């Protein structure tokens with residue numbers, strides 16, 4: 001484990017922006033100089049600026065950027081910015097990426113970008129490829145690294161961070177042993193000192209947001225204080241499992257059933273909490289279980305139904321592991337990675353479809369609570 005503070009210094013340097021003057025001389029002896037700079041304001045915006053010195057009329061200026069993240073199509077965004085209609089030796093153009101219109105990027109995201117300009121004779125000028133780190137620089141982040149996990153924290157002492165690292169490693173071990181799922185690529189976890197501090201770091205955070213996962217960026221941000229460390233350990237295990245599941249199953253064709261995704265995360269937390277178990281038990285006794293097929297879609301926002309959906313998801317995953325073992329559920333994740341439909345994936349691995357799983361699992365859970 002290594003602890004460092006150099007990261008912040010590095011980030012600050014990057015935040016100051018990159019200045020790479022690009023001077024291009026075209027055949028006709030015209031000179032066009034493009035001087036890019038960038039300023040970040042986490043979590044709200046990135047301000048891209050281009051200063052231009054030219055002796056020919058520029059007719060078109062574009063900013064191109066790519067966000068570094070796991071993606072099945074590497075999409076380059078292209079922004080056309082306004083250019084003065086008359087000739088000017090010097091001018092500046094800019095474009096602000098307002099995250100309030102596009103949603104948050106997690107801290108540490110790298111955005112690659114370059115500018116192009118076209119003159120009236122149709123000569124194209126282009127800056128070098130540049131990059132900017134979109135970091136949350138409000139805090140003096142330290143970090144701890146183990147295996148594929150890096151925990152960034154600024155609050156509490158070394159023991160607090162070590163405790164959370166141990167929690168993460170235990171959750172990953174539990175997942176690997178029981179489901180064969182593991183982290184294929186590195187993840188970053190940002191620990192904020194409270195839910196409030198976390199919400200300040202997210203654009204449009206909901207009042208109840210305590211943790212947020214960005215699976216395709218391999219990032220989790222979560223608010224944990226000493227007084228809610230028990231909750232924090234569970235939430236951390238839950239969210240890190242979402243990153244594992246995403247890495248194991250993501251594909252361009254199909255998502256996995258919500259019960260499987262949430263069930264694996266609930267399972268990674270450890271034993272089902274009493275509150276959830278009470279909902280499950282009551283639903284078994286009242287005959288009001290939600291079907292496995294219904295749990296393939298996003299859960300109800302109503303608190304009672306939501307609790308029951310999470311509890312059932314845990315129980316379905318626990319049932320599959322207990323009855324059919326680690327290899328089968330690992331195989332299920334592998335089949336889902338190919339973009340299989342829900343029924344076909346289950347049929348291929350277990351020999352039954354969603355309706356069959358629903359029957360078997362309901363018998364199992366009824367056997368536990370009604371004997």
Ligand SMILES: [Zn+2]
Nearest residue numbers: 238242262265
């Ligand atoms: Zn979840």
